[in-house]
Amino acid sequence: MSIGVQSPEINEHFNKLFSSILIEQQKFDHIKGPDEDKKEMLAAKLKEYEQLKGRGFFYPFMASGRGHGPFVELLDGSIKYDLINAIGVNLLGHSHPIYIKANLEAATSDTMMTGNLLSYQEPYELTKVLLDAVKGSRLKHFWFSCSGSFSNDTALKILWQKKAPNYRLIAFKKSFAGRSIAMQDVTYNQSYREGMPMSIQVDHVPHFDYKDPENSLKNTISALNELIQKNGNTYCAITLELIQGEAGFIYGTKEYYEGVFKWAREHGLYVWVDEVQSFARTRQMFAFQMFGLDEYVDVVTIGKVLQGAGTFYTEELNPKPGLIAGTFNGSVASMNAGKATVRYLKEGNFYGDNGRMAELETKFKAEFKKLSEGSCKGKIPYYGGVGTMLSFEVGDATPDTTNKFMKKLFENGVITFSAGKEPTRVRFLLPTAILDEHIKEIFSIIEKTIQEVI
Ligand SMILES: Cc1ncc(COP(=O)(O)O)c(C=O)c1O
Known part of the structure; x- marks a missing residue:
């Protein structure tokens, strides 16, 4: 335990409390x-x-x-x-020892929340384990947000700044990106933005079609080419969920994604993968790792299982000072649980x-x-x-x-x-x-x- 105050007395109470809570919670097992x-x-x-x-x-x-x-x-x-x-x-299940311990450890701390500008050791340590988990890719930095939607907003701002004035974005049909003013336009479902003015310019192309796998890549590429013909190359990036969560888990193949990402590269568009829902849940810690797409990703967003949210990006995309900030990283307990969860998943036999x-x-x-x-x-x-x-x-x-x-x-x-x-x-x-x-x-x-x- 490295958070907050410690003493032999606190440690003794801590251990007793920890085991008593576990014993009580175990009763809810049927x-x-x-x-x-x-x-x-x-x-x-x-x-x-x-x-x-x-x-x-x-x-x-x-x-x-x-x-x-x-x-x-x-x-x-x-x-x-x-x-x-x-x-x-x-992901770990109700009353998992990691969640209980993280909460108890946080209780020895002097405050509730950690911040982006005046830091604590929990976000620092969580950032280190996260960046270590993506070391096979070009992702070099991680920035916390308090929701998946906001981590996506951060991704978009970083991409816009780099590619200004190419502000158009390519997303996929049936996608879900969150509820912020920008993300409601990235999300495909129009009923989620009823009565809203259009805030950003997003064009949606077809995702992998599990009923027509052979023609999926060809259809997506031809939709992409049509967009460039129609709007010129005014795009900053392509964003997608490798496993479309709100669509009911629609996903493609390594070949399909490679084809799409190579097209993006050839056209100077960055690749932004939204793993808010898929993070830690697939056969590798990241879906981009499961599909072997490490070399292509420029920006990756995560949330949910992390007990927090945030944005990974490459060295090249590190934004200018002033673009991204914000009061909260997340609570002491959630940063602590996030760190323990990522370590546990990496070290155990999960992937x-x-x-x-x-x-x-x-x-x-x-x-x-x-x-x-x-x-x-x-x-x-x-x-x-x-x-x-x-x-x-x-x-x-x-x-x-x-x-x-x-x-x-x-x-x-x-x-x-x-x-x-x-x-x-x-x-x-x-x-x-x-x-x-x-x-x-x-x-x-x-x-x-x-x-x-x-
Ligand atoms: C793929 C994806 N992106 C973004 C979000 C938005 O995350 P949040 O609800 O934390 O803002 C979600 C939420 O379900 C999601 O599944």
């Missing part, structure tokens, strides 16, 4: 229905919160702060499988063909195969994904059917989230802390729910 006397309390709190927020929630979900591994407890006392993990944040991420992918896909060829034949038209980013379709894969299915699945004890439109998919952002017996139970609940709804 699914269970709500407690009769708490049902109304959850309903009342949610109703009031919905009024305060001005909108409803998709699920009747309010977490109690208790949970273990893949399990989360809600305020009504029910315990469910959490296979979406705050939309991809809690590569025999790593934990590949193992989870294989096990889940095998269960999907069994269901889709057996008792649920004709009812699961698609399943796929990479590492801990997996998705599947049910029935006609419309938003209505998928939402109905997910709500029933929630009631039956498994929390997921949807992604994509035409088709709409059920999405998992799995925790690594999931045992074989859990996988068995999860698939028996999925099977039962499919029989009930589809």
Whole structure:
């Protein structure tokens, strides 16, 4: 423990508290229905919160702060499988010792937040482990932001400054880049920017088409060439998610991405990869590493699993003083947890063909195969994904059917989230802390729910 104050007494309390919390949290290790006397309390709190927020929630979900591994407890006392993990944040699973320890260590510190301008050792150490993790690439610097959207804004500003006045940006159809004023234009879904003025000029080209893999690269390149013909070479960069998260995990091949990135290079455009959702979740720590694209990336953004967010960039793209700053890096606890998480993932057996991420992918896909060829034949038209980013379709894969299915699945004890439109998919952002017996139970609940709804 190197944060904050230390003394033999603090260390003794710390160790006792750490183990007591772990022991208590471990009790939440199985699914269970709500407690009769708490049902109304959850309903009342949610109703009031919905009024305060001005909108409803998709699920009747309010977490109690208790949970273990893949399990989360809600305020009504029910315990469910959490296979979406705050939309991809809690990769290690609920009450993982790394999260608890990071919080406790932060409690010995004198403040809550670390800043960009007056630093602490936690962001410094986290920056070192992150840059070490990308040492096979040309990425040389890392800058913290407080959200994935803002890390993308930082990326765009850096690219704009370098390429001024070439401010146009190329993005991909079905992409999601966040909610800031600039990122809502990078995001493909128009309903996310209803009533907004256009703030930046973005052109969207087709991504890899898993139904027409052979022609995908040709189609993307011809759309790219058309853009240059139409607008001249007024572009700063090409931005993409290698695994499109909000689209339901659409992804291409190494050859496809290499073709696109070579085109970008030939035309003097920088390559910016958005790994806010994919960071730490694929068969390598970064999806660009999994596809062997290290030499191409100029800017990479991350968030979620980091317990923070930020932007990697090359030496060449280091911006002029004054362009990027901001009060917060993140909290002491989140920087500390980010550092421990990255170290743990790098040093443990998580990546590569025999790593934990590949193992989870294989096990889940095998269960999907069994269901889709057996008792649920004709009812699961698609399943796929990479590492801990997996998705599947049910029935006609419309938003209505998928939402109905997910709500029933929630009631039956498994929390997921949807992604994509035409088709709409059920999405998992799995925790690594999931045992074989859990996988068995999860698939028996999925099977039962499919029989009930589809
Ligand atoms: C690929 C991608 N980029 C950017 C964002 C935005 O991140 P945040 O919600 O932290 O602003 C997300 C969030 O889901 C994302 O999936």
